[in-house]
Amino acid sequence: MKIVKAEQKNVGCIHELYKILIDSIAKKQPLFFHSAEQSRAFISEQISSDKSDFLLVLDEGEIYGFALVVENQTPPYSMFVPHKYAYLMDLVVDPVARGRGYAQELIKACSHWQKERNLDYLELNVLTNNDEALKLYEKMGFKDKDKHMYLV
Numbered sequence: 001m002k003i004v005k006a007e008q009k010n011v012g013c014i015h016e017l018y019k020i021l022i023d024s025i026a027k028k029q030p031l032f033f034h035s036a037e038q039s040r041a042f043i044s045e046q047i048s049s050d051k052s053d054f055l056l057v058l059d060e061g062e063i064y065g066f067a068l069v070v071e072n073q074t075p076p077y078s079m080f081v082p083h084k085y086a087y088l089m090d091l092v093v094d095p096v097a098r099g100r101g102y103a104q105e106l107i108k109a110c111s112h113w114q115k116e117r118n119l120d121y122l123e124l125n126v127l128t129n130n131d132e133a134l135k136l137y138e139k140m141g142f143k144d145k146d147k148h149m150y151l152v
Contacts (some may be wrong), residue, residue: 001102003109006066011043013055013063021092027046028127032150046070055094055109065093067106069113072123072127087115088101088124091133107140 006014011038017037023099046052052070058061072087074080088110093102124142126133 001057001059001100003105004056006047006056008044008047009030010054010056010063011040011047013134014043014066015036015040017066017092017094020091021090023057024092024131025127028129035071041079052089053113055106055113057106059097059100059102060140063104064097065091065106067091067110069110069122071117071119083120086110086117086119086122091124102134104140107136 015038022038023035026035043054047054048066050068052068054071055067057065068090069138070087071084071088074082075083076082088107091103091106093106105119111122123145124136124137128134128147128152
C-alpha cells in the first residue's frame with residue numbers, strides 16, 4: 001500500500017469514488033444533501049492546482065480511496081487570529097476495502113502535506129451522525145473547534 005498524488009489520468013477513478021462519498025452523505029443528511037455527481041472539471045482543476053492535491057491510496061495497482069486536501073486561510077476579519085491551514089475537503093475509501101487502515105494512512109499523508117507546506121494545522125468538517133468517521137478522526141487526534149447548527 002502506498003499514497004500517491006493523483007494525475008489527470010486518475011480523474012475517472014476519483015469520479016467513481018465520489019459517487020460512493022456523495023451517496024453516503026446524502027443518506028446520512030437527506031435534508032441538506034442529495035445524490036449527485038462530482039464534476040470531472042472540478043476534479044481536474046484540483047489535480048492541476050498548486051493549492052490542492054488528491055492523495056490516492058494505491059494497493060496492488062488498485063486505487064481504493066482518496067483524500068482531497070487544499071490550502072486555505074482564515075477570513076480577513078479582525079477578530080480571527082490569522083492562519084494558513086490545510087483543509088481536508090473530502091475523504092473516501094471504497095466500502096470493499098474498509099478496515100485495512102487506508103483512511104488512517106490518507107489522514108497521515110494529509111498531515112504530512114500540511115507540514116511540508118508549513119501550514120499551521122489540518123482541519124476538516126464531518127457530519128455529526130457519521131459515527132464511523134467521527135471515531136476515526138478522534139482516534140487520529142482531531143479535536144472539536146466549533147459546531148454548525150440549524151433550526152427548521
